Amino acid sequence: MIEAKNVYFTYPNDVEALKGVSLTIKNGEFVAIMGENGAGKTTLVKHFNGLLKPTTGTVHIDGVNTTKVSVATLARNVGFVFQNPDHQLFSETVEEEIAFALKNFGFKEKIIKRRLTWALNLLDLTKYRKTSPFMLSGGERKRVALASVLAWNPKILMLDEPTIGQDYRQKEKLLQFILQMKAQRKTVIIVTHDVEFVAECSPRILLMRKGRIVADGEARKVLTNPEILTQASIVPPQITQIFLQLSDFQLPKEVIDVYKAREKLLNLLEAKAK
Amino acid sequence: MSVFDGLKFRRVYSPIHNLDPRIKFIYVCAIFVAAIIFWELLPLIILFLIQVPFVILAGVQRQWLRSMRGAAFLATIIFSTNFIFSFIGAGYVDPAYYLEYASAMTLRFIVLIESFSVFFLTTSPDHLGLALEQTRIPYEFCFAFTTAVRFVPVLAEEAQTIMDAQKARGLELERGNFLKRIRNYIPILIPLIVSAIRRSLELAEAMESRAWGATENRTNLYVLKMHRGDFVLIAVTILILAVAIYIRLFFGIPSLNELLGSFS
Numbered sequence: 001m002i003e004a005k006n007v008y009f010t011y012p013n014d015v016e017a018l019k020g021v022s023l024t025i026k027n028g029e030f031v032a033i034m035g036e037n038g039a040g041k042t043t044l045v046k047h048f049n050g051l052l053k054p055t056t057g058t059v060h061i062d063g064v065n066t067t068k069v070s071v072a073t074l075a076r077n078v079g080f081v082f083q084n085p086d087h088q089l090f091s092e093t094v095e096e097e098i099a100f101a102l103k104n105f106g107f108k109e110k111i112i113k114r115r116l117t118w119a120l121n122l123l124d125l126t127k128y129r130k131t132s133p134f135m136l137s138g139g140e141r142k143r144v145a146l147a148s149v150l151a152w153n154p155k156i157l158m159l160d161e162p163t164i165g166q167d168y169r170q171k172e173k174l175l176q177f178i179l180q181m182k183a184q185r186k187t188v189i190i191v192t193h194d195v196e197f198v199a200e201c202s203p204r205i206l207l208m209r210k211g212r213i214v215a216d217g218e219a220r221k222v223l224t225n226p227e228i229l230t231q232a233s234i235v236p237p238q239i240t241q242i243f244l245q246l247s248d249f250q251l252p253k254e255v256i257d258v259y260k261a262r263e264k265l266l267n268l269l270e271a272k273a274k
Numbered sequence: 275m276s277v278f279d280g281l282k283f284r285r286v287y288s289p290i291h292n293l294d295p296r297i298k299f300i301y302v303c304a305i306f307v308a309a310i311i312f313w314e315l316l317p318l319i320i321l322f323l324i325q326v327p328f329v330i331l332a333g334v335q336r337q338w339l340r341s342m343r344g345a346a347f348l349a350t351i352i353f354s355t356n357f358i359f360s361f362i363g364a365g366y367v368d369p370a371y372y373l374e375y376a377s378a379m380t381l382r383f384i385v386l387i388e389s390f391s392v393f394f395l396t397t398s399p400d401h402l403g404l405a406l407e408q409t410r411i412p413y414e415f416c417f418a419f420t421t422a423v424r425f426v427p428v429l430a431e432e433a434q435t436i437m438d439a440q441k442a443r444g445l446e447l448e449r450g451n452f453l454k455r456i457r458n459y460i461p462i463l464i465p466l467i468v469s470a471i472r473r474s475l476e477l478a479e480a481m482e483s484r485a486w487g488a489t490e491n492r493t494n495l496y497v498l499k500m501h502r503g504d505f506v507l508i509a510v511t512i513l514i515l516a517v518a519i520y521i522r523l524f525f526g527i528p529s530l531n532e533l534l535g536s537f538s
Contacts, residue, residue: 082442088461100443104446
């Protein structure tokens, strides 16, 4: 469980990035942190694995105060996949890249091998096992970065902008994968601008603006509230925009996914036909 | 790393910032020459003090002090090696004289750092590039130089991000013996180098698609012009250099020891 109490954070260059953030994320929750550029999203998640420590306030991960332990200790339970995979890839082969963290955490040889095979399979990377990560395409590198974190099976998984540079199929896979994590009662936190993706997986949304949380609730409520979204410079999903504009036709406003929309529209058409 | 803080430009405006970088550079070179031709403590103290008004006029005291503090370590080494070796070489006699000699050598180093630091603190990379260009240095070189200067902070920021990313994968930089600690930096250095190369290739493509090198004679949005302040500075520079050379050639410079000795 993640508990943040009244967290303020100021960077060394005097930029105050967090201004009193309090939140609780329970085990097994799926949370999307959204908001405009510079809202403090990445700063906030960096507090969850101890990369940043609050200037004032406290962050507890499973009851442990993040100021009391090292990043490596926290990282064992909190996996963080950075936005840009090029900021972490350095090994000669994909295999070694994925094994890096496992070695850091002191896993046994046998377990490393097993987890490696598992992670390679999960992200469809087995054929690149012996390839240099630098030879892969942007999307593939992103998957290697993800695999290298998943390999140690952290309880909490944080993904910074996971959908950037991924085509539709990979996004679909990512979604499946997140749902799978959810089924395993793992906590998944994504930081993203991708409203369509969020609408599809429908998590709890934390909306940030200028270092504060301005909305916290289910995707269906937050993504269909234009006033709040405008504050955070986010445009509602396209399907929601249509429904908002058609609200004169007695259509519900809280629609974020296509299947629900289809159902509502068919109902309307049937009613008209009668 | 604080030595480098003293070389980082911050965009503020002051009479010193507005000076022509070419003249500022000539001034720095003059101070450089003056510092080299003296090995006595007294003139070096004067050279050191001459620059203090510049620092205050430019309003960069804080950064300047930081770079001085950064230079302190090297200065200590220079002082102790100079003192120890000259003192031993002379056969353990007259420590006061060698103490003064070592101080002079150290101060010479500090004067050099001081003037360079003032130059870089008050000259924007754009200005510098412009100055290079207008001194007829081929544009390719000017561009490479200013780009390198401009990307230093970007690279520093990237190094921090990479460090964070590897720490998040359980890397502990401070763990292990000396050799292990050096090896700990491999996961930081490789991504840093690779992304720097990648960035430079991307930059090259972006530049070329914006017609880089299309014409022989580039024009500039800003052109450097000499103002009154620049003429004043050049006069000051010539004065300092002339006085320094005159004193060097025609005066014997008393050491501080002798001066103090004559009072007692």
